[in-house]
Each structure stands twice: as C-alpha cells, then as structure tokens.
Amino acid sequence: xxxxxxxxxxxxxxxxxxxxxxxxxxxxxxxxxxxxxxxxxxxxxxxxxxxxxxxxxxxxxxxxxxxxxxxxxxxxxxxxxxxxxxxxxxxxxxxxxxxxxxxxxxxxxxxxxxxxxxxxxxxxxxxxxxxxxxxxxxxxxxxxxxxxxxxxxxxxxxxxxxxxxxxxxx
Amino acid sequence: xxxxxxxxxxxxxxxxxxxxxxxxxxxxxxxxxxxxxxxxxxxxxxxxxxxxxxxxxxxxxxxxxxxxxxxxxxxxxxxxxxxxxxxxxxxxxxxxxxxxxxxxxxxxxxxxxxxxxxxxxxxxxxxxxxxxxxxxxxxxxxxxxxxxxxxxxxxxxxxxxxxxxxxxxxxxxxxxxxxxxxxxxxxxxxxxxx
Amino acid sequence: xxxxxxxxxxxxxxxxxxxxxxxxxxxxxxxxxxxxxxxxxxxxxxxxxxxxxxxxxxxxxxxxxxxxxxxxxxxxxxxxxxxxxxxxxxxxxxxxxxxxxxxxxxxxxxxxxxxxxxxxxxxxxxxxxxxxxxxxxxxxxxxxxxxxxxxxxxxxxxxxxxxxxxxxxxxxxxxxxxxxxxxxxxxxxxxxxxxxx
Numbered sequence: 001x002x003x004x005x006x007x008x009x010x011x012x013x014x015x016x017x018x019x020x021x022x023x024x025x026x027x028x029x030x031x032x033x034x035x036x037x038x039x040x041x042x043x044x045x046x047x048x049x050x051x052x053x054x055x056x057x058x059x060x061x062x063x064x065x066x067x068x069x070x071x072x073x074x075x076x077x078x079x080x081x082x083x084x085x086x087x088x089x090x091x092x093x094x095x096x097x098x099x100x101x102x103x104x105x106x107x108x109x110x111x112x113x114x115x116x117x118x119x120x121x122x123x124x125x126x127x128x129x130x131x132x133x134x135x136x137x138x139x140x141x142x143x144x145x146x147x148x149x150x151x152x153x154x155x156x157x158x159x160x161x162x163x164x165x166x167x168x169x170x
Numbered sequence: 171x172x173x174x175x176x177x178x179x180x181x182x183x184x185x186x187x188x189x190x191x192x193x194x195x196x197x198x199x200x201x202x203x204x205x206x207x208x209x210x211x212x213x214x215x216x217x218x219x220x221x222x223x224x225x226x227x228x229x230x231x232x233x234x235x236x237x238x239x240x241x242x243x244x245x246x247x248x249x250x251x252x253x254x255x256x257x258x259x260x261x262x263x264x265x266x267x268x269x270x271x272x273x274x275x276x277x278x279x280x281x282x283x284x285x286x287x288x289x290x291x292x293x294x295x296x297x298x299x300x301x302x303x304x305x306x307x308x309x310x311x312x313x314x315x316x317x318x319x320x321x322x323x324x325x326x327x328x329x330x331x332x333x334x335x336x337x338x339x340x341x342x343x344x345x346x347x348x349x350x351x352x353x354x355x356x357x358x359x360x361x362x363x364x
Numbered sequence: 365x366x367x368x369x370x371x372x373x374x375x376x377x378x379x380x381x382x383x384x385x386x387x388x389x390x391x392x393x394x395x396x397x398x399x400x401x402x403x404x405x406x407x408x409x410x411x412x413x414x415x416x417x418x419x420x421x422x423x424x425x426x427x428x429x430x431x432x433x434x435x436x437x438x439x440x441x442x443x444x445x446x447x448x449x450x451x452x453x454x455x456x457x458x459x460x461x462x463x464x465x466x467x468x469x470x471x472x473x474x475x476x477x478x479x480x481x482x483x484x485x486x487x488x489x490x491x492x493x494x495x496x497x498x499x500x501x502x503x504x505x506x507x508x509x510x511x512x513x514x515x516x517x518x519x520x521x522x523x524x525x526x527x528x529x530x531x532x533x534x535x536x537x538x539x540x541x542x543x544x545x546x547x548x549x550x551x552x553x554x555x556x557x558x559x560x561x
Contacts, residue, residue, distance in 0.1 A: 020422060024246070024272075025272045025275035025276055026275070027273065027275065030274075030275045033275075034275075034276070037276075043422065045422070045447075045451060046276075046279075046447075046450065047415075047443075047447045048245040048246065048248070048279060048443040048444070048446035048447045048450075049217070049245070049246045049247060049441060049443035049444070049447075050246075051411060051412075051415070051441055051443075051444075052415040052418075052441060052443055052444040052447045053415075053447075055408075055411075055412045055415035055416045055418075055419065055444075056415045056416070056418050056419035056422075056447070057419060058416055058419060059385075059405075059415070059416040059417060059418060059419020059420040059421075059422070059423070060419035060420065060422040060423050061419070061423075062405075062420075062423075062541075062544070062545065062548065063419065063420045063422070063423025063424055063548060063554075063556070064423050064548065064554050064555050064556025064557070065422055065423045065555075065556070067419075067422075074215060074216065078216070078217070078246065081409075081411070082411075082412060082415075085408075085409050085412055086412075086416075089537050089538065090537075090538070090541050091538070091541070109194070109333075109336075110194070110215070111213050111338070111341075111342035111343030111344075111346065112338065112342060112343050112344070112345075113342075113343030113344035113345075114215060114343055245443055245446050246443060247441075247443060248442045248443045248445075248446065248483075248487075249439055249440060249441060249442045249443070251442075251483075252439055252442065252473050252478050252483075255473070255476075255477045255478060256473050256476060256477060256478070258477075279446050279447075279449070279450050279487075279488070282449075282450060282488065283449045283450060283452075283487070283488020283489075284446050284449060284450075284486070284487055284488045285486050285488070286486070287486070288482070288485060288486030289442075289483050289486030289487060290486070291482060291486065292478070292479050292480070292481070292482030292483035292484070292485065292486050293442075293473075293477070293478055293483055294473070294476065294477025294478045294479070295477075
C-alpha cells in the first residue's frame with residue numbers, strides 16, 4: 001500500500017471519529033498499520049490472534065468506541081468464529097479493512113496454493129457469515145467507500161468488510 | 171545468535187526417516203537449504219506448525235518429529251501448547267525460533283512481556299526451556315534428539331538480515347505437498363489406512 | 365468450593381457502574397441471578413469472554429471491567445492472555461472459574477497437566493493468583509477491586525451439580541445485547557452516540 005492510500009485512509013478515519021485501530025501485522029497493509037502506530041491521534045492495539053482481535057473490537061465498539069480492524073483474508077479465516085458471534089449474533093459495529101490477497105500478480109512469500117485459496121474463499125466466507133463487504137480497488141473511490149462503510153457499520157450495527165485490492169493495495 | 175546457524179547445527183542430527191515441519195518465514199527456505207531430503211512439510215501459515223507436527227507424531231509414533239516454528243506463529247494459537255502437553259507425544263521435538271519480530275513488520279509480544287517457555291510449562295510441558303547461544307542450542311537439541319519428549323525449546327535469535335529466495339516448487343503449498351507425500355509414501359513405517 | 369458461593373460473595377462488591385462479562389456456562393445463569401443492575405454482557409461463547417471484556421476496557425478506562433470466564437472457554441484461545449498482558453489495562457480483572465469440566469462432558473486439561481495461572485504468568489501478566497477457598501476468593505477479589513490491574517485469578521471450584529439455565533430473554537444473544545446496550549447508553553461515562561447515530 002503506498003503513502004497516498006495510507007493518507008486517504010487515515011484522514012477518513014479521523015473524520016469518521018475512528019480513533020482505535022486493532023491489528024495483527026500483515027505485509028500488504030503494513031504501511032497503514034505502521035502509520036497508525038506513529039500517529040498520536042490513534043490508539044493502536046496489536047493482538048496475538050485475530051480471534052482475540054475481533055472480540056476486542058466488539059467490546060470496544062459496543063462500549064461506544066469507533067474502531068477499525070486491519071487484517072487480511074488469513075485473519076478473516078482465523079477470526080471467523082469470533083466474527084460469527086460478534087456479527088450475526090451481537091451486531092457489533094466494527095469497520096474491517098482486509099487485504100484481498102491472491103489475485104494474479106501477488107508474488108509475495110505466501111505459498112501459491114494458499115493465495116489461490118484466499119482469493120476463492122474470501123467472498124463466500126463473508127457471505128456465509130452474513131458480513132456485508134465491498135471490494136475496493138480504485139484510489140478514486142477509496143474515500144467514498146470508507147465513508148459509506150463507516151456509515152453502514154453504525155447504521156446496520158454490524159461488522160462491515162472492505163476487501164482492499166488493485167491499486168489501493170499494491 | 172542466528173537462526174540459520176542453529177538450523178545448520180540441527181540438520182545433521184535429523185536422520186533420514188525423521189520428520190520436520192516448518193512455519194512460514196525464513197524457517198522454510200533455510201531448512202530446505204540445510205535438509206532438502208526426507209519428509210519435510212514446509213511453510214505452514216500462522217498457528218498451524220505445532221499442531222500439524224503433533225498430528226504427524228500420531229501417524230509415525232516411532233520417529234522423531236521436529237517442529238520448526240516462529241514466535242508470532244505460535245502465539246497466534248498458543249492453545250496448541252495445551253493440546254501438546256495433554257497428548258504428551260514422546261517423539262515430538264518442538265523448536266520456536268523467537269526473533270521477536272513479525273517478519274519485517276515490527277516487534278512481537280516476546281520483545282515485551284511474553285515468555286513462551288513459561289507458557290509451555292504452564293500448559294504442562296515439563297521439558298521446556300530457552301536457549302540464547304549456539305552452545306546452549308546445540309546441547310539442548312542433542313539432548314532432545316537423544317531422549318524421550320515432548321521437548322519444547324525456544325531459541326532466541328536475531329531478526330533475519332534480509333529476505334531469502336526460496337524454490338517455491340519445493341517449499342510452497344500444493345507443490346511442496348507432492349514432495350512431502352512422496353517421501354511419506356516411501357517411508358518404511360507408512361501404513362496406508364484406507 | 366462452589367462457583368455460586370463465590371459469585372454470591374463477588375456480587376455486592378461490584379458497584380453499579382462496573383462492567384461484567386460472563387462466559388457461556390453456569391457463570392451466566394448464576395451471575396444474572398445475583399447482579400441484576402448495571403451493564404452485564406452475558407453468555408459469551410468459547411474463547412471470547414476475556415477479549416471482549418478487554419475491548420470494553422478501551423471504551424470505559426475509568427471503570428473496573430470484570431471477566432467471569434471458565435477454564436474450557438479460556439483454553440480455546442489462550443493467546444488472549446498474551447494480548448491482555450500487552451494491552452495491560454489497569455481496570456481489568458479476570459476471574460476464571462476452573463471446575464476442570466466441559467459442562468457435563470468430561471474433564472478438561474486443568475485436571476491433568478495444565479495450570480492456567482502459570483500460562484498467564486508466561487504470557488506476561490504479573491498480578492495472578494489461584495484460590496481454593498471462599499476466604500481466599502473473597503480476599504483476592506477485594507484486593508483486585510481496590511488496586512490497579514490487570515488482575516488474573518483462577519478460582520478452583522467443584523463441577524456444578526445440575527444444569528442451570530438463565531432466562532433466555534435476559535441472558536443470551538441478541539436479547540441480552542438489548543439489556544446490555546441499554547445499560548451502556550445510560551452509563552455516565554458513555555462516549556458513544558456521536559456523529560449522526
């Protein structure tokens with residue numbers, strides 16, 4: 001993720017009142033989570049497992065904080081148990097940014113068949129968990145998608161996932 | 171101490187019919203460099219290395235199974251330590267290369283308050299310890315390979331100097347699995363359960 | 365000692381502006397019968413009680429947040445202890461009722477080799493303890509409520525004699541959430557509800 005996308009995301013978080021950002025670091029979104037850590041506006045929390053992460057976000061969100069969780073498809077898979085509870089059962093308003101790995105052109109260190117799996121599984125997984133999501137792959141629409149995602153989050157009182165891809169991610 | 175030097179010391183201790191399982195991270199290409207032959211399962215994603223190795227101990231109870239994990243990976247699913255303690259497999263030797271880093275993405279919890287050997291002891295694995303020098307590593311590895319386990323050894327290593335290129339056809343995903351299953355099917359102890 | 369007796373000792377010590385989060389298990393039914401006022405998040409499924417309570421500390425940093433967990437639930441995700449140690453919230457208290465059982469489905473790992481307090485210490489939590497009598501329990505929770513945390517207490521209790529269920533309209537799922545959010549929205553420290561909510 002380049003600094004242009006990072007800036008759009010951080011500025012929009014601030015406008016939306018999102019001041020708590022939770023993550024377990026992963027490569028494609030590292031520039032973002034690192035920028036969050038350096039910016040005194042945000043409380044940055046690192047979790048040991050993404051399951052803890054989603055449950056933590058739910059406690060903070062229902063308690064009144066505006067919170068974002070930054071992860072990847074792998075993290076969505078790990079946290080699917082927590083997502084099933086915190087989403088469908090409790091409707092916790094958590095804005096989730098997840099790197100949509102595995103499209104052609106992802107030459108990262110993750111094994112190829114894992115990348116293939118991430119790409120194939122991500123959308124059906126979110127569908128199965130009844131978590132509304134949108135794929136965001138253009139810088140021109142990034143800000144609007146963040147604003148609408150944040151609004152939907154509060155409006156539906158539900159987790160919302162933005163799957164980041166294309167020029168937004170790479 | 172350096173991860174690669176430890177793995178180089180370990181490789182000759184691992185005989186041809188022993189199993190090795192690695193996490194994602196430089197564990198995979200480094201291990202492939204030092205022990206390319208034999209049944210090796212490379213590059214398991216976060217939290218999966220130790221439990222997968224544990225499963226292998228159930229399939230090959232007469233052979234040492236060596237788990238080569240990383241701190242971030244283990245901490246993703248530290249409950250696996252409880253399962254290991256309870257299954258209590260005599261043939262498991264679990265290493266955790268603890269460089270306190272998530273690849274190049276900052277420090278992990280072991281740089282701050284977390285002590286993985288202590289967590290393992292709490293889980294119920296009595297043979298748990300931490301090593302910080304090559305001499306300590308060598309002694310601990312030798313002892314683990316020569317006695318009944320399970321053994322849990324945390325090796326405190328420096329962060330890696332740079333990225334390491336790997337032959338993805340040997341250390342990655344589905345292609346890697348083919349090489350692993352080939353070694354498994356030829357293994358003298360393999361019992362094909364239909 | 366009995367879980368119910370411990371919770372009965374705890375309930376009057378918890379003031380109305382403190383938070384409680386319970387795991388699935390008789391923690392939920394017992395606690396809901398003992399503490400009816402205040403914000404209680406009840407019936408968290410396996411592995412979610414402690415991290416959810418941890419998140420609440422970020423929303424209400426000036427109030428004690430008490431997680432009432434069970435051994436089986438915690439063991440699904442002990443990584444939450446690593447996160448807890450690192451976040452290090454001063455207002456957090458975890459009490460793990462360790463009866464060594466998965467409901468009525470047999471013994472858990474704590475009856476064999478596993479020591480949850482030791483795992484917590486390995487994770488990096490320093491204020492830990494294991495209590496086996498009501499006196500020790502009362503002293504432990506009193507201390508935790510009066511001093512900065514995070515505190516982690518394992519309470520060794522007998523398995524419950526019968527199944528106890530709470531009122532499903534108050535203690536589970538979406539219905540429970542309504543009661544919880546009502547208490548949260550009326551809490552003097554609540555900072556939510558801004559920006560067009």
